[in-house]
Amino acid sequence: MFLRFLKLTTSLLLAGGVAAAGVGATYATKWARELPDYRTLDTFTFGAETRVFARDGTPLGTLVPKIGEQAVSRTLVRLDEISPYMTASLIANEDRRFFEHYGLDPYGIGRQFQRAAQGEDVQGGSTLTNQLIKNTLLFDEYKQARTPDRKVKEWMLSVQVERAFTKEEILQNYLNAIYWGDGGPVELYGIYSAAQAYFRKTPKQLSLAESAYLTILVPTPNRYFDYAAVRPLMKVLLNRMVEDKWITRAQADAAWREKLQPRGWKVAYDAEGNLKGAKLVDRSAKELKAVTSTRAQHFVSQVEQELVRRFGRDKVYGAGGLRVYTTLDPKLQNAVETASREASSLAYRGFPPGATLGATILDPYTGEVLGMIGQKIVPGQPLPDWNNAAQGQRQIGSTIKPLLYTTALSTGLDQTHREEDKPITFPCAIGCKDGVYKPQNFEGHTTFRNMTIREALDRSLNLVTVRLADRIGLQTFFGKIRELGIPPNDGTGLAAALGAVETTPVKMAAAYSTFVNGGLYRAPRYITRVTTARGEVLYDAANDTTRAKRVWTPQVAFLGLDMIRGVVNDLNERQGGLATRAKFGEWPVAGKTGTSNGPKDFWFVGTTPLYTGAVWVGKQQGGEMPTYYYSGYVNAPIWRRMMEIAHAGKTPTAFLEPPGITYAEAPDSGYLPGVKIAQIDPQYNTSTTAIERDAPPPTVYREATWQPTEDPRTTVINVDRTTGRLATEFTPPDRIEQRRVYVEELPAYAPDPNPQPLRDEKPDPEALKVVRAQQTTPSPKATEPDDTAAP
Numbered sequence: 001m002f003l004r005f006l007k008l009t010t011s012l013l014l015a016g017g018v019a020a021a022g023v024g025a026t027y028a029t030k031w032a033r034e035l036p037d038y039r040t041l042d043t044f045t046f047g048a049e050t051r052v053f054a055r056d057g058t059p060l061g062t063l064v065p066k067i068g069e070q071a072v073s074r075t076l077v078r079l080d081e082i083s084p085y086m087t088a089s090l091i092a093n094e095d096r097r098f099f100e101h102y103g104l105d106p107y108g109i110g111r112q113f114q115r116a117a118q119g120e121d122v123q124g125g126s127t128l129t130n131q132l133i134k135n136t137l138l139f140d141e142y143k144q145a146r147t148p149d150r151k152v153k154e155w156m157l158s159v160q161v162e163r164a165f166t167k168e169e170i171l172q173n174y175l176n177a178i179y180w181g182d183g184g185p186v187e188l189y190g191i192y193s194a195a196q197a198y199f200r201k202t203p204k205q206l207s208l209a210e211s212a213y214l215t216i217l218v219p220t221p222n223r224y225f226d227y228a229a230v231r232p233l234m235k236v237l238l239n240r241m242v243e244d245k246w247i248t249r250a251q252a253d254a255a256w257r258e259k260l261q262p263r264g265w266k267v268a269y270d271a272e273g274n275l276k277g278a279k280l281v282d283r284s285a286k287e288l289k290a291v292t293s294t295r296a297q298h299f300v301s302q303v304e305q306e307l308v309r310r311f312g313r314d315k316v317y318g319a320g321g322l323r324v325y326t327t328l329d330p331k332l333q334n335a336v337e338t339a340s341r342e343a344s345s346l347a348y349r350g351f352p353p354g355a356t357l358g359a360t361i362l363d364p365y366t367g368e369v370l371g372m373i374g375q376k377i378v379p380g381q382p383l384p385d386w387n388n389a390a391q392g393q394r395q396i397g398s399t400i401k402p403l404l405y406t407t408a409l410s411t412g413l414d415q416t417h418r419e420e421d422k423p424i425t426f427p428c429a430i431g432c433k434d435g436v437y438k439p440q441n442f443e444g445h446t447t448f449r450n451m452t453i454r455e456a457l458d459r460s461l462n463l464v465t466v467r468l469a470d471r472i473g474l475q476t477f478f479g480k481i482r483e484l485g486i487p488p489n490d491g492t493g494l495a496a497a498l499g500a501v502e503t504t505p506v507k508m509a510a511a512y513s514t515f516v517n518g519g520l521y522r523a524p525r526y527i528t529r530v531t532t533a534r535g536e537v538l539y540d541a542a543n544d545t546t547r548a549k550r551v552w553t554p555q556v557a558f559l560g561l562d563m564i565r566g567v568v569n570d571l572n573e574r575q576g577g578l579a580t581r582a583k584f585g586e587w588p589v590a591g592k593t594g595t596s597n598g599p600k601d602f603w604f605v606g607t608t609p610l611y612t613g614a615v616w617v618g619k620q621q622g623g624e625m626p627t628y629y630y631s632g633y634v635n636a637p638i639w640r641r642m643m644e645i646a647h648a649g650k651t652p653t654a655f656l657e658p659p660g661i662t663y664a665e666a667p668d669s670g671y672l673p674g675v676k677i678a679q680i681d682p683q684y685n686t687s688t689t690a691i692e693r694d695a696p697p698p699t700v701y702r703e704a705t706w707q708p709t710e711d712p713r714t715t716v717i718n719v720d721r722t723t724g725r726l727a728t729e730f731t732p733p734d735r736i737e738q739r740r741v742y743v744e745e746l747p748a749y750a751p752d753p754n755p756q757p758l759r760d761e762k763p764d765p766e767a768l769k770v771v772r773a774q775q776t777t778p779s780p781k782a783t784e785p786d787d788t789a790a791p
Helices: 002-034 040-046 084-094 106-117 128-135 148-164 167-177 191-199 208-217 221-225 227-243 249-257 297-311 313-317 330-341 397-410 453-459 462-472 474-483 493-498 505-516 554-569 631-647 743-749
Strands: 050-053 059-063 070-073 179-182 187-189 265-269 275-280 323-326 356-362 369-373 418-421 424-427 449-452 527-531 537-540 590-595 602-607 612-618 661-665 676-680 714-720 736-742
Touching: 050 297, 059 297, 084 128, 084 167, 084 208, 084 227, 128 148, 128 167, 167 191, 179 191, 179 208, 179 221, 187 191, 191 208, 208 221, 208 227, 208 249, 221 227, 227 249, 227 275, 297 313, 297 323, 297 369, 297 527, 297 537, 330 356, 330 369, 330 631, 356 505, 356 631, 369 631, 397 453, 397 462, 397 474, 397 493, 397 505, 397 554, 397 590, 397 602, 418 453, 418 462, 424 462, 449 453, 453 462, 453 554, 462 474, 462 493, 474 493, 505 554, 505 590, 505 602, 505 612, 554 590, 554 602, 554 676, 590 631, 602 631, 612 631
Parallel strands: 050 323, 070 187
Antiparallel strands: 050 059, 179 187, 265 275, 323 527, 356 369, 356 612, 418 449, 527 537, 590 602, 602 612, 661 676, 714 736
16 A cells, blocks of 8 residues: 555656656746847947047047937946956955856855745845846846746856856956946946046046945945945955955055045045045036037937938947948038137127027038037037037028029029019918918018019018019929928918028038039938948948939029029128128138028028038027027128138139020119129020929919008108119119118218219210219118018
């Protein structure tokens, strides 16, 4: 009977053992399949940081890795770049048998089981290898709830890692991966970040006392906020290091007496190193920036976004180790930074109070961004992270007008096309008072003339502009600016023609590049080449198959260029020139100012034969600017300064002119004496943009009713268009035009007391008694730079 019972019991035990082994094998197989590849630590060893370089190979900085959405500060260092005190203190405190075990410490595991059996919290016992696995291969799992299988996976991976890597490699990876607390905008991972955050030193420079302090923070980084609690733990650690023969007693005593001052703390000691008092005076003193950049932080941030879009976050921040070669030209970066730094002295009447800026320079022939600054530089103050040059969507004001006028030219019109400059209203279903849209020129000035669009753009007249937009159709115009990377806002209507469209300076510069490069649009580009740390090429712009988009024919593009060249050169400042302050040296300059309603946003976008650039000035959070500031007085000088530096040492060249361009005298000869305007030879097809088929015909609008007595401060006068002065009884009728002016402006229109003969005319004794056409100063009000954009 007993024998039968013994056999049954033995059978049951054997069966149970087999079953347990089977279950264990099943789970072991399952966990093995779920294990991440331990060999990725090899990639981590070669560098998880992504390094960014300028076009000439000079370093711009490194991209901070991210874990999830949280930026971390982790610059990898080799073991020989770390103080030996740091490695010794970590081993003494965290894993005293590190060089004896194979990833698992049986003594530590035994202590964990003993504490669990006694109902106590399980803590300690992890080896440095275990901790490395937690902070790298199993990081995502350790962010979730604790599970038994997670610990088993950790042990399995630790054994694999110990077999594949040397102890020195494991220690190096551990020191680069361990968490050291909150660094403000970033999380501190790795010894380099810790040394920088807590002591502003490199890991190699850490003293024994500093190393012991950082080691005490490893299990609980929040100990930083209680220095009095850290101090006795340091004493224990120093004694343990002496016991383990890492240091001598004399070294330990010297470290204890060191007057240690972690960042943010003000600590007092006695002569023996005992704590007398400790006060946390600055909680943010150990914070680090989110981007480690030696220069051009706004540009590097754009590069980072492009890398994530192209390669994904894992490639950039995970195994990473990318080497990124960019379009940035250090000389041109210096140009935009200098202009930003000197903005206060460059702007007429000083820089607008409370304002900042964004500026960029592009190569118009490649779309490469050569320089960028996203904020006004204030000496002694860190630059805010927000990049107004590439992130700030702002209303672009009258800088949109050259795009509209060139679209009109591409439909077959030319610069001599005429539109009326007098009040007008349009039906408006949404957002307009009394159901009509009633645009106005800047400060309400109106010439009541039929004028060429060349003159209208020079003077930035809104009434001519909206008529022109209505003539070609908004669908036609909107289709064109979409091709230029500037999609219109929903529901904008005709106000879009005056600049009620939002975009960034870098996109405006890309759009204006089409004027100088023959009509080809290229999206702004920041990167030329990307490789892995080992040299594997991931991207090369030379092999990029993306083709430029033709927006204008070369001839139409040149007509547009000729018009914005006129904006800068046709009128001097006293005559109402809006952008004369953008000119520099012997270089040809073309461009346009812009001001949005308020005024809120000031712009200048312009080009030379070499570079295209844009400058925006405004308030970071929006808001109105002083009304006595104008884009021609603020932005144009800043643009000029950055271009002066960018062109230094280069020989001036002319804009490249395509075949088929002819020149003719400006039809408003009195207004533009001697100015030649570009035209397209009839044998070339001038109409390259068809009016959109679904575009409605021009709006049936009505001329706005206007009463001469509407503003008692004004009056209507007869002006000789060739002289800009009052007409007399000798002025031919075809040269007389009416103009409404302020009463106080009348002296400026008085006949010239010393008239000169007209060019190409023979002097007439009788004619010398009357006013002849000497180019003089028109109305001071007409010289006000630019207009507001939206109604």
